[in-house]
Structure formats: C-alpha cells, structure tokens
Amino acid sequence: MAEFINLYLIPGIAIGCIYALGAVGISLVFAILRFAHFAHGDVMTLGAYIAYSLVAAFGWSVYAALPFALLGGAIACVAIDRTVYRPFRRAPGIIVVIASFGVMLVLRSAIQLGWGVDVLAYETGIRRPLPLFGDIRMAQKHIIIIAVSIAIAAALHWFLSSSRMGKAMRAMSDDADLARVSGIDTERVVRWTWLIGGGLAAAAGIFAGINTKLHPGIGWDLLLPLFAAAILGGIGRPYGAIVGGLSIGIAQEVATYPWIGGDPLVPPAYKNAVAFFVMVAMLVWRPTGLFKGRVL
Amino acid sequence: MDITLYGLMMYGLALLTMMAIYGVLCLALNLQWGFAGLFNAGIAGFFAVGAYATAILTAPESPNHLGGYGWPPLLALPVAMALAGIIAWPVGRICLGLKGDYLAMATIGIAEIIRLVFKNESWLANGTMGISTVPRPFESLGQPWGNLAFLALVLAIVIALYFSAERAWVSPWGRAMRAIRDNETAAAAIGKDVVRFRLEAFVLGAMVMGLGGGLSAMYFKFIGATATEPLLTTFLVWVMLIIGGSGNNKGALLGAALVWLIWSGTELFTNRLPAEWITRSSYIRTLLIGVLLIVVLQRFAKGVLPERPPKRID
Numbered sequence: 034m035a036e037f038i039n040l041y042l043i044p045g046i047a048i049g050c051i052y053a054l055g056a057v058g059i060s061l062v063f064a065i066l067r068f069a070h071f072a073h074g075d076v077m078t079l080g081a082y083i084a085y086s087l088v089a090a091f092g093w094s095v096y097a098a099l100p101f102a103l104l105g106g107a108i109a110c111v112a113i114d115r116t117v118y119r120p121f122r123r124a125p126g127i128i129v130v131i132a133s134f135g136v137m138l139v140l141r142s143a144i145q146l147g148w149g150v151d152v153l154a155y156e157t158g159i160r161r162p163l164p165l166f167g168d169i170r171m172a173q174k175h176i177i178i179i180a181v182s183i184a185i186a187a188a189l190h191w192f193l194s195s196s197r198m199g200k201a202m203r204a205m206s207d208d209a210d211l212a213r214v215s216g217i218d219t220e221r222v223v224r225w226t227w228l229i230g231g232g233l234a235a236a237a238g239i240f241a242g243i244n245t246k247l248h249p250g251i252g253w254d255l256l257l258p259l260f261a262a263a264i265l266g267g268i269g270r271p272y273g274a275i276v277g278g279l280s281i282g283i284a285q286e287v288a289t290y291p292w293i294g295g296d297p298l299v300p301p302a303y304k305n306a307v308a309f310f311v312m313v314a315m316l317v318w319r320p321t322g323l324f325k326g327r328v329l
Numbered sequence: 330m331d332i333t334l335y336g337l338m339m340y341g342l343a344l345l346t347m348m349a350i351y352g353v354l355c356l357a358l359n360l361q362w363g364f365a366g367l368f369n370a371g372i373a374g375f376f377a378v379g380a381y382a383t384a385i386l387t388a389p390e391s392p393n394h395l396g397g398y399g400w401p402p403l404l405a406l407p408v409a410m411a412l413a414g415i416i417a418w419p420v421g422r423i424c425l426g427l428k429g430d431y432l433a434m435a436t437i438g439i440a441e442i443i444r445l446v447f448k449n450e451s452w453l454a455n456g457t458m459g460i461s462t463v464p465r466p467f468e469s470l471g472q473p474w475g476n477l478a479f480l481a482l483v484l485a486i487v488i489a490l491y492f493s494a495e496r497a498w499v500s501p502w503g504r505a506m507r508a509i510r511d512n513e514t515a516a517a518a519i520g521k522d523v524v525r526f527r528l529e530a531f532v533l534g535a536m537v538m539g540l541g542g543g544l545s546a547m548y549f550k551f552i553g554a555t556a557t558e559p560l561l562t563t564f565l566v567w568v569m570l571i572i573g574g575s576g577n578n579k580g581a582l583l584g585a586a587l588v589w590l591i592w593s594g595t596e597l598f599t600n601r602l603p604a605e606w607i608t609r610s611s612y613i614r615t616l617l618i619g620v621l622l623i624v625v626l627q628r629f630a631k632g633v634l635p636e637r638p639p640k641r642i643d
Contacts, residue, residue, distance in 0.1 A: 068430065069430040069433060120627050127368050128626060130430065131622070132626050134564055134622065135619045135621075136623070138622070139623070142612040142615035142616040145615075146609055146613065146616065260434040260437070303445055308438075309438040309442055313423060313435065316423055316427065320427055
C-alpha cells in the first residue's frame with residue numbers, strides 16, 4: 034500500500050497539478066477566444082527555459098526564478114496575441130488554430146536556437162524523499178509542486194470569483210457580443226486571459242522540468258494530456274480543467290501499477306495513451322465534460 | 330556526361346520526387362480541409378501507418394522487426410492505404426458529429442499513439458532504429474534510370490489523384506461536401522447526411538495520406554522514428570496547403586512544390602554556413618516556415634491560387 038501511494042499516487046497528483054495548470058489556460062482561452070490553442074505546450078516550454086536561464090545566470094534556485102518566468106510566459110502570450118492572433122478575431126475559429134500551429138513552430142525553433150537541444154536540469158544530484166508519516170514518503174519536488182499549485186489555484190479562484198475582471202471574463206465567456214454591448218472592454222479581457230493562461234503555462238512548464246528533465250519537446254509531449262484534461266473537465270470551465278488535470282495525471286500514473294500479475298498494467302511508455310482513451314471516452318459519452326462545458 | 334551536370338540532374342530528380350510525394354499528401358489534406366472543412370492535425374499518424382505497412386510487407390526478412398513477406402511494392406500500397414483508412418474510420422465516427430476543434434485534438438492524439446507504438450514496439454518495426462531495407466520499385470534499373478522511373482511512377486499517381494480530385498470537386502459529391510462545409514444546418518435541412526459525407530472525406534483523405542507514407546518509405550528505402558515526428562509531415566503539409574490555396578487542387582500541388590523548394594533551397598544555403606551554425610540551420614528553417622505560415626494566414630489567407638466558385642450555369 035505504501036509503495037502504491039509513494040510511487041504511483043503521489044507522483045500522479047504532482048503530474049496532475051502540472052496538467053491542471055496547463056489545462057486551465059487552454060480552457061480559459063477556449064472560453065474567451067473560442068479556439069483550441071495548440072501552441073500552449075510550447076508556451077510551457079518557453080516558461081521552463083526562461084526559468085533555466087535565470088537559474089544558470091544568477092545561480093538562483095528554480096523556485097526563486099518561478100515568479101519571473103511566470104511573468105515572462107504571461108508577457109510572451111500577450112505579445113503573441115497582439116502580433117499573431119488579434120487579426121483573426123472575426124475570422125472562423127479554425128483559422129486561428131492553424132495560426133497557432135505557426136506559433137508553435139516559431140516558439141519551438143526559437144527555443145532550439147536559443148538554448149540548444151540538449152537535455153538540461155535545474156539542479157543536479159539526488160534528494161532523498163522526506164518521510165511524512167509511517168511508510169509514506171514524498172519527494173521534496175512533489176511537495177513543492179503540489180503546494181505551489183494549490184496556492185496558484187486558490188489565487189485563480191479568488192480572481193475569477195471576486196474580482197471585476199474575473200466577472201467580466203465570465204460574462205464574455207457566456208456571450209461575447211452581449212458583454213461588448215454592456216460596455217466591457219473585451220480586448221482588456223482578452224489581455225487578462227492571456228496573462229493568466231501564459232503565466233499558468235509557464236508554471237506548468239517549470240514544474241514539468243523539475244519533475245523530469247528539461248528539453249525542447251517537453252511542452253509538446255504534454256499537449257495531448259492537456260487537451261484530454263480540458264475536455265474531461267468541460268471545455269471553457271477552468272475549475273473543470275483543474276479536476277480534469279488531476280484525474281488524468283493520477284489515472285496515467287496509477288494505470289502503470291501492476292494491478293494484475295507482476296507487470297505494469299499499462300507500460301509506462303504508453304501513459305499518454307491513457308489520456309487519449311479518457312479523451313475519446315468523454316467525446317463518445319459526454320462531450321460537455323464532467324462540468325457541463327461548452328460543446329463547440 | 331559532365332559530373333556536375335549529372336549531379337545537378339540527380340538533385341533535380343530528388344527535388345521533383347519529394348515535391349510529388351508532398352503533392353500526394355497535400356491533395357489528401359485538401360480533400361479533408363478544402364472540400365469538407367475537416368481539421369486533421371494528425372497527418373503524421375496516417376502517413377506513418379502507410380509507411381510502416383509498406384515497409385513491413387515489402388522489406389526482406391530481418392531478426393530486428395516483423396517482415397519477410399516479400400510483397401511486391403505496388404501490391405503493398407493498397408494495403409497501406411486500407412490500413413490508414415481503417416484507423417481513420419473510428420476516429421472520424423467519434424469526432425465528426427462534433428465540431429472542428431475536437432477532430433483536431435483527437436487526430437493529434439491518434440498520431441501520438443501511433444508514434445508511441447512504432448517507437449516502443451521494437452519487434453514490430455525495430456523501434457527508433459527503423460526499417461532500412463525497404464525496396465524501391467525500379468531500383469534494379471540503376472541510377473539514373475531507376476530514379477527516373479520511380480519519379481514517373483509517383484508523378485503518375487499524383488496526376489491520377491489530381492484528375493480524380495478535380496472530377497470530385499465538380500461532382501454532386503463535391504458540391505454536397507462544400508455545402509456541408511459552408512453551412513452544415515442548411516445542408517442537413519435539404520437531406521444531406523452530414524456525418525456520412527464528412528466520414529467519407531476523412532477516411533478517403535487518410536487513405537491517400539497512407540499512400541503518401543508508403544511512397545515516402547519506398548523512396549527513402551527507410552522508415553524510422555523521425556518520419557513519425559509531426560514537423561515534416563503534419564505541419565509542413567498544412568503550410569503547403571495554406572500557402573498554395575486550400576480548396577483548389579492546383580493550389581495544393583503548387584503549395585507542395587513551392588514550399589518544398591523553399592525548404593530544400595534554404596538547406597543549400599545553410600549548408601554553406603560556418604560549422605557551428607549548420608546544426609542549427611534546420612531550426613532556422615522551421616522558424617522561417619512558421620513565420621511564413623502566420624504571415625500568409627494574416628495577409629493572403631486564400632493562398633496563391635484561391636478557391637474558385639464553380640462556374641455559373643446559365
């Protein structure tokens with residue numbers, strides 16, 4: 034039992050937090066701008082590399098670099114929106130998706146040019162997991178990933194439920210035209226959407242880098258579980274995306290537990306297949322997701 | 330014959346063959362996106378299925394992977410197409426009742442799963458090392474005649490596909506497809522089975538993508554993990570179709586030729602860069618292609634050869 038919790042459940046929760054942070058951005062962009070942002074994985078990668086540069090340049094701990102990288106990811110997203118996505122506001126949604134392909138190519142190749150393609154790490158050496166109680170142990174990185182994610186989720190909750198901007202976002206998500214005629218500055222809402230989505234994506238990218246290693250494909254590899262999480266939670270529902278992310282993360286890890294016989298039930302190389310099957314199952318049975326999101 | 334002239338000719342042959350193979354893929358995507366408005370983000374998956382199926386059926390026996398069936402190449406291609414279609418069918422069945430973005434997410438998923446399978450199941454296709462003994466038709470003719478004959482084969486396939494696609498465009502089938510693309514509700518109201526038409530376009534397109542994969546495996550005599558990466562298939566083909574002009578079969582072919590010329594032309598240029606830059610040159614090209622895609626979408630969304638409304642009947 035302790036082995037199951039230590040090696041499968043806790044890492045699953047940590048990965049679930051990473052998915053949740055990324056999926057919230059995808060879901061928000063969907064709610065406000067009505068398109069599936071395919072470059073979101075590469076925004077995560079960008080955030081992770083910005084943090085790496087700060088760690089390498091100033092010798093900071095990666096956790097000290099986190100807020101700055103968050104800001105970097107947020108500003109990058111607003112800049113991308115200004116230059117690339119804004120001209121498509123009145124175009125059919127699917128055209129913007131193709132444009133996000135272009136953004137994905139640009140971001141990834143820029144990262145490969147700027148930082149190279151080698152596998153990097155924020156810190157070297159191995160840390161022993163900390164004993165919590167009984168046989169339950171938790172790696173320090175997992176504790177921090179989960180704690181910071183909870184803090185970010187709480188801040189997000191406050192923002193969406195209590196601030197004027199959060200209210201405006203909800204209004205625009207329900208009906209963009211109605212929000213506009215009610216005097217809401219929709220471009221400002223869009224800007225905030227990207228700030229939040231980009232910041233969360235950067236955090237998710239950094240956590241993914243802490244959890245394993247840093248490489249230019251780190252975000253792209255997470256894109257499939259992120260979409261699965263967003264669909265599971267209900268597209269356009271940020272809280273749903275959190276639940277969806279956690280569920281997919283835990284499901285992926287727990288599926289590799291040797292439930293039957295001595296071999297992993299699902300070979301670890303096929304973790305992403307779990308996310309895919311959850312996504313397909315949701316599309317078949319309940320395309321609105323668990324939390325009654327939008328059906329496109 | 331002059332050595333440099335000969336080299337130039339071989340380069341030209343290689344260039345044309347690649348353009349033709351990408352032409353096949355672009356016509357396939359045009360069938361899905363241009364005709365039916367279906368957003369397929371998993372071209373790499375269907376391409377890989379076709380390529381690996383062709384490789385396994387035709388390659389000589391090897392302890393490293395499944396094979397040794399010794400099929401003649403031209404018989405393997407239809408099987409490759411059928412397999413790609415069989416994989417596309419359930420995906421389409423599930424997603425095509427829903428709108429565009431879902432299909433994009435599901436196809437990117439299926440491509441990812443296919444990539445994982447070929448990467449991890451080393452008994453099947455030798456894992457990341459790939460299969461490097463795929464026979465190419467006409468190679469017994471030697472250089473350059475074998476290459477020329479293979480180019481002729483691929484060109485014949487492209488021409489056949491082009492004329493079928495042109496015929497389909499003006500046929501009642503093509504008209505219904507465009508009607509569904511432009512106004513789903515209206516098309517359904519006059520009794521068109523929307524999901525069925527979309528499924529036909531999606532599966533047919535996926536089959537042609539499998540054909541493109543098979544041709545590519547034959548041409549390179551190799552299929553490996555790099556071929557299942559989305560960059561050179563999914564993204565490059567999208568860039569080609571958008572730049573050439575979606576909804577126009579001529580545009581699809583022109584886009585394939587044009588973008589491949591840019592892609593391999595920049596390679597000629599970047600190979601002359603200092604050594605430390607050569608390794609990075611492929612990223613510069615990717616950057617360029619990404620910027621090109623965005624600029625074309627913003628400024629000339631219809632592409633070089635835009636879709637033309639059908640002729641009026643007076």
